Amino acid sequence: MSGINGARVLVTGASGRIxxxxxxxxxxxxxSVTALSREENPALEADRIIVGDTRSQEDVARALEGADLVVHLAALAHRDIAPAYDVYTTNVVSTFNVLAQAGARGLPRAVVAGSINSYGLPQNIHEVTPAYFPLDTDIPTDIADWYSLSKRNDENTARMAWRHWGIDVVTLRFPHVNGADNLAAIAEELAAAPRDGMREAWSYLVTEDAARAVELSLTASTTGAHAFFLAANSTLAPYRTEDLLQRYAPGAPRLRRFVEREVPIDLTPARELIGFEAHHEIPLETLDLPDDL
Ligand SMILES: NC(=O)c1ccc[n+]([C@@H]2O[C@H](COP(=O)([O-])OP(=O)(O)OC[C@H]3O[C@@H](n4cnc5c(N)ncnc54)[C@H](O)[C@@H]3O)[C@@H](O)[C@H]2O)c1
Structure with missing residues (x-):
């Protein structure tokens, strides 16, 4: 029997992809899911559906009625999806509003959709390279856009909420999350232009695995506020990871060797804190990295 059996869970951003x-x-x-999103989606399965705004104190208070746990996914999920002011303020105000109200009500736990962007490099406008591989929770940040900043600040908000109200918060730093068909199409793009995936460590996660990580985070015994990366074990590029790093990040120290197409991200915290291991992989044949890419 699942540890959330019988619990009421508020899911913000429930009408979105994840x-x-x-x-x-x-x-x-x-x-029993209470869904709070700013638009309806006929595909959404929930016990209670609220169309509202996660920036609104009233809407969030209404959505939290009877809730035992919170999953906060609502966000403007890309740098260029809206004006910078809207992306930044929507994300940080929503996360503050949801976690502060959940904490003040004495809820024990929240799970928040973070992002690989919280270390700042994937959307950085400069020619920057990660300080080392594998990416880990200590990797130096260099943030040059408002979406990444919002995700980084959400992690600070989570820590504050835990310190102030004692609510445990797991922030999942998702890589690109999508359905298998969309990811297969991106794999083809990366095969032609592998350099483009370097700052995301060519990582990805199938949507079902993202949802499973959320469920594991709701029931894990870990306490406090944690933010960590998670990804499928292999990359979305069809080439060996060592070859990719040698070609596209030759100056970045490698703290260990990577086997075949192993993703160069430290997945230990995901394993140790929530027991997560991805179940889904996009099947790709491993190829030699062509000289002309
Ligand atoms: N999909 C990815 O590749 C990916 C990667 C990293 C992080 N994330 C994060 O995961 C979360 C979910 O992403 P997604 O891909 O499902 O995004 P999505 O755009 O498909 O869904 C976003 C959801 O948030 C809701 N929302 C946005 N602003 C709102 C507001 N002011 N009030 C109420 N609801 C609001 C939307 O209605 C929608 O339900 C986001 O926090 C995103 O930043 C996603």
Whole structure:
């Protein structure tokens, strides 16, 4: 029996790409989902559906009625999806509003959608390279855009909420999350232009695995506020990781060797803190990296 069986879980951003799959998964595990999003989605399975704004104190208070746990996914999920002011303020105000109200009500735990962008390099406008590989929770940050800044600040908000109200918060620094078909199409793009994936460590996660990570985070015994990377074990590029790093990040120290197409991200915290291991991989044949790429 799942640890969330019988619990009421508020899922913000439930109508979105990750939210629909997560809500269905939580409902299947026996939870009653309250969905809060700014638009409806016919594919959404939830016990209670609220159309509202996560920046609104009233809407969030209404959505939290009876909730035992919170999954906060609502965000403007890309730098260029809206004006900079809207992306930044929507994300940081929403996260503060949701976690502060959940904490003040005495809820024990929240799970927040963070991002690989919180270390700042994937969307950086400069020619920067990660300080080393594998990416880990200590990797130096260099933030040059407002979406990445919002995700970084959300991690600070989570820590503050834990320190102030004692609410445990797991922030999942998702890589690119999508359905298998979309990821297969991106794999083709990366095969032609592998340099483009370097600052994301060519990482990805199938949406079902993202939803499973959320469920594991809700039931894990870990306490405090944690933010960490998670990804499929292999990369979305069809070339060996060592070859990719040698070609596209020759100056970045490698703290260990990578086997075949192993993703160059430290997945230890995801394993140790929530017991997460990705179940889905995009099947790719491993190729030699062509000289002309
Ligand atoms: N999909 C990815 O590749 C990816 C990668 C890293 C992090 N993330 C994060 O995961 C979360 C979910 O991403 P997604 O891909 O499902 O995004 P999405 O754009 O598909 O869904 C976003 C959801 O947030 C809701 N929302 C946005 N602003 C809102 C507001 N002011 N009030 C209420 N609801 C609001 C939308 O209605 C929608 O339901 C986001 O926090 C995103 O930053 C996603």
């Amino acid at each position: 939210g629909v799959v997560t809500s269905a998964r939580l409902q299947r595990a026996g939870a």
